[in-house]
Amino acid sequence: MSVLSVQGLGKSFGGVQAVSGVSFSVAPGEMLALIGPNGAGKSTLFNMVGGQLQPDAGSVTLGGATISGLGPRAVARQGVGRTFQITATFGSMTVRENVQMALLSHRREIWCFWRSVAERFGAEADALLAQVGLEAQAERATGVLAYGDLKRLELAVALGNAPRLLLMDEPTAGMAPAERVALMQLTRRLATERGIAVLFTEHDMDVVFDVADRILVLDRGALIAEGDGPAIRANPAVRAVYLGTDAGSH
Amino acid sequence: MSSILPQLLTGLATASSLFLISAGLTIIFGVSRIVNFSHGSLMMLGAYIGWSILTRLPREPEWFALGVLATALATAIIGVVLEMAVLRRVYRSPELFQLLATFGVVLIIQDVTLLLWGPTELPLPRPRWLRGFVEVAGSRFPLYDLVLIAIGPLVLGLLWLALNRTRWGTLVRAATLDREMVAALGVDQRRLFTSVFALGAGLAGLGGALSLPNASANLGIDLSVIADAFVVVVVGGLGSLPGAFLASVLIGVLQAFGIVLVPKITLVLVFLVMAVVLVFRPNGLLGRPQTEAREATVAAPVVRPAPPALRLLGAVTLALAVAAPFIVGGYYLTVLTDACVAILFATSLHFMMGPGGMASFGHAAWFGIGAYAAGLLLHWAGAPMPLGLLAAPVAAGLVSGLFGLFVVRLSGVYLAMLTLAFAQIAWAVSFQWVEVTGGDNGLLGVWPPDWARDPRLYYWMALALSVGVALLLRRALYAPYGYALRAARDSTPRARAIGLDVEGLRMVALVIAGAACGLGGAIFAYGKGGVFPTYISIPHSVEALLMVLLGGLQTVAGPIVGALVYTGLADILVRSTDLWRLVLGAVIVVLVVAFPEGIAGAVRRLWLRGREA
Numbered sequence A: 001m002s003v004l005s006v007q008g009l010g011k012s013f014g015g016v017q018a019v020s021g022v023s024f025s026v027a028p029g030e031m032l033a034l035i036g037p038n039g040a041g042k043s044t045l046f047n048m049v050g051g052q053l054q055p056d057a058g059s060v061t062l063g064g065a066t067i068s069g070l071g072p073r074a075v076a077r078q079g080v081g082r083t084f085q086i087t088a089t090f091g092s093m094t095v096r097e098n099v100q101m102a103l104l105s106h107r108r109e110i111w112c113f114w115r116s117v118a119e120r121f122g123a124e125a126d127a128l129l130a131q132v133g134l135e136a137q138a139e140r141a142t143g144v145l146a147y148g149d150l151k152r153l154e155l156a157v158a159l160g161n162a163p164r165l166l167l168m169d170e171p172t173a174g175m176a177p178a179e180r181v182a183l184m185q186l187t188r189r190l191a192t193e194r195g196i197a198v199l200f201t202e203h204d205m206d207v208v209f210d211v212a213d214r215i216l217v218l219d220r221g222a223l224i225a226e227g228d229g230p231a232i233r234a235n236p237a238v239r240a241v242y243l244g245t246d247a248g249s250h
Numbered sequence B: 001m002s003s004i005l006p007q008l009l010t011g012l013a014t015a016s017s018l019f020l021i022s023a024g025l026t027i028i029f030g031v032s033r034i035v036n037f038s039h040g041s042l043m044m045l046g047a048y049i050g051w052s053i054l055t056r057l058p059r060e061p062e063w064f065a066l067g068v069l070a071t072a073l074a075t076a077i078i079g080v081v082l083e084m085a086v087l088r089r090v091y092r093s094p095e096l097f098q099l100l101a102t103f104g105v106v107l108i109i110q111d112v113t114l115l116l117w118g119p120t121e122l123p124l125p126r127p128r129w130l131r132g133f134v135e136v137a138g139s140r141f142p143l144y145d146l147v148l149i150a151i152g153p154l155v156l157g158l159l160w161l162a163l164n165r166t167r168w169g170t171l172v173r174a175a176t177l178d179r180e181m182v183a184a185l186g187v188d189q190r191r192l193f194t195s196v197f198a199l200g201a202g203l204a205g206l207g208g209a210l211s212l213p214n215a216s217a218n219l220g221i222d223l224s225v226i227a228d229a230f231v232v233v234v235v236g237g238l239g240s241l242p243g244a245f246l247a248s249v250l251i252g253v254l255q256a257f258g259i260v261l262v263p264k265i266t267l268v269l270v271f272l273v274m275a276v277v278l279v280f281r282p283n284g285l286l287g288r289p290q291t292e293a294r295e296a297t298v299a300a301p302v303v304r305p306a307p308p309a310l311r312l313l314g315a316v317t318l319a320l321a322v323a324a325p326f327i328v329g330g331y332y333l334t335v336l337t338d339a340c341v342a343i344l345f346a347t348s349l350h351f352m353m354g355p356g357g358m359a360s361f362g363h364a365a366w367f368g369i370g371a372y373a374a375g376l377l378l379h380w381a382g383a384p385m386p387l388g389l390l391a392a393p394v395a396a397g398l399v400s401g402l403f404g405l406f407v408v409r410l411s412g413v414y415l416a417m418l419t420l421a422f423a424q425i426a427w428a429v430s431f432q433w434v435e436v437t438g439g440d441n442g443l444l445g446v447w448p449p450d451w452a453r454d455p456r457l458y459y460w461m462a463l464a465l466s467v468g469v470a471l472l473l474r475r476a477l478y479a480p481y482g483y484a485l486r487a488a489r490d491s492t493p494r495a496r497a498i499g500l501d502v503e504g505l506r507m508v509a510l511v512i513a514g515a516a517c518g519l520g521g522a523i524f525a526y527g528k529g530g531v532f533p534t535y536i537s538i539p540h541s542v543e544a545l546l547m548v549l550l551g552g553l554q555t556v557a558g559p560i561v562g563a564l565v566y567t568g569l570a571d572i573l574v575r576s577t578d579l580w581r582l583v584l585g586a587v588i589v590v591l592v593v594a595f596p597e598g599i600a601g602a603v604r605r606l607w608l609r610g611r612e613a
């Protein structure tokens, strides 16, 4: 039984067909990579799954229940955690407080006007930060973090929601190559341990081939290939439209 | 039919005047992203300068035209000076500080005008041609209004040509669409901004001079005009010139017919139109969504609990405040009571504006609603003071929540301007509904019961309530709710993605802010023994903004510091000089230029720097 199932999803902006007729599913504990050149429609697809955008066509189901048509908040409540291509964090808070917010929301403690945040879920937040390697930065202002650390923080925040499905839009952008592999292997471990389904996009092919169980290739809004690493590497259509521009460098 | 046409023409004449003033405002906003509060003051200057020029010229039409153009030129030059002296220094400041700086300019211009031309209204003697009439559909229609009707489209046409047929116009349009791009192209932004500001100021001056034959030069023009101009610009869509024209016609015609059909509520009508338009078209008739790139790049500093030294200072201040009636008396006790009210006024605004990220130009609305709730209950039902003090926050909170239903989805400048519109509605109701509110005369005899008549007792009560509420608000800001509110401000997508109910959080912030502010209004009402429409006036709303921005948005203690400093400053100024507006305005401008993060923010920065060294 798959966690996420996407059927015939489509979206256009004005005249631009950003995504059309995309179908796929992700199983618990599976790492599914979505690759494609810039402007292929990856973020648009993520945003339709996460509820940030409403699809023009098709449906999204999570654990059998339809979530397309719900807003981002309701989707999050259904157990979807996500990171954004352009990191989105709470700049006026410390690193720990960012994670505490996710925990407070998940435990339905937001509508409390009395108890100090400082006393809530500090230890749990630190544990999540330790998992992504940010424990030393817990007290720092989010605004001063390096971009790679912001990406890590976003992962910790997404995990605070105890997600069934994790959407990661370019989770390793701005990191050094060694860090990328480390972060994605961490994600891989979490996915396996907790049975989280992970859908991610990534431009670094080494990372993709290293950690992904399965790979989807999107081009101009449509899926053109699907399979494991070797199959994708060998796929002539993929080589033509995607790796063809990029194959030499990897 | 015979009565519709003249009415329509009257509306179109009004529309032309509205367009002249709002065209400059919208172009300036489009290019510089500054909401220029002083635009009405420029029009006022135009009226006065126009009066001085026109009364010295021969009375023939051609001389009139020449004088009007000379006035426009003069105000354009004043605009250049303003831009170079003030606005240029605040382009990188947060939006609200820019607004505050331009309000400082409003105050300065008010006093300068008073000094130069005196307090009395200056009507323009009208030669025969200005009093002429033409026959329209069987009734007499003023010739001059026909001239005005022609001028609106003429100016629109000229502006369109300038914007679409010159290199300068291309740059202006590009800057309106994407400021960063123009900067990247290596265009001299300073000259572009200065020229745009000069044009806007010139148009305002033109509008001022052209208004003379139908009105007169007087000191009330600035604020009444700016409210109208805000409405037009917002309805039309910020930065859109055709939008401003469309909105001017819509509102001008609506006003003309409104006066005939429902004379009592014309003011309300105009602002209702604005509310309706914004609910259905949040970016105005022809506006495009605002890009908020600048907000995102300025990271707000982390909010941390006050350091022990500051808590100690707070405790000492509080102890002094409690002991104050034994030390000072009479007049100073009144000032201190006012300061307590100011604390409620400022902390409530800060609550929605700082952590909530929802700026308000009309915070006095809640103050006034609270005051009127208490006053009306006493006046019409003889309700005792405790009931009044309870009813005030309930009433203000309820209305604020109702208002919130329409506006929580709006963002930034639009929300702020809609708050101004709402405050104007509340003001109009209090002013025009004479049978119930007493109109301009207000409600008198709103005194506390005998047991609280002693000024010392009343002061202590005010102190307890304001400090109590301020502490509750502070508590809420450090609790999960306050953090969530701030989270929604910091990054709305992230807040939603972790399951936060952004609209709900904002609604509650509006209700809380309204209620706390309403309580302040009631305390003020009983303290002064009356309730008046001025409680809801624009200058009063701006006072709240001043307090909050003086204290700084990013610290929880900020609004309290701001309230105290402002109350003290205003008191000293009003008593020591007739030119207090001039001094206050200058102080505001200097503060905004020197301390973009407010007093408390600047102190905190120095403190942190001192500790790191």
Ligand SMILES: Nc1ncnc2c1ncn2[C@@H]1O[C@H](COP(=O)(O)OP(=O)(O)OP(=O)(O)O)[C@@H](O)[C@H]1O
Pocket: A013, A016, A017, A018, A036, A037, A038, A039, A040, A041, A042, A043, A044, A045, A085
């Ligand atoms: N809000 C929007 N309005 C209009 N067009 C959009 C919008 N968002 C995306 N597009 C267009 O849809 C297409 C897909 O964009 P999308 O951001 O999904 O691509 P992507 O695969 O994530 O690219 P990248 O690798 O650069 O992140 C692009 O042509 C883009 O210009």
Ligand SMILES: [Mg+2]
Pocket: A042, A043, A044, A085, A169
């Ligand atoms: Mg993308």
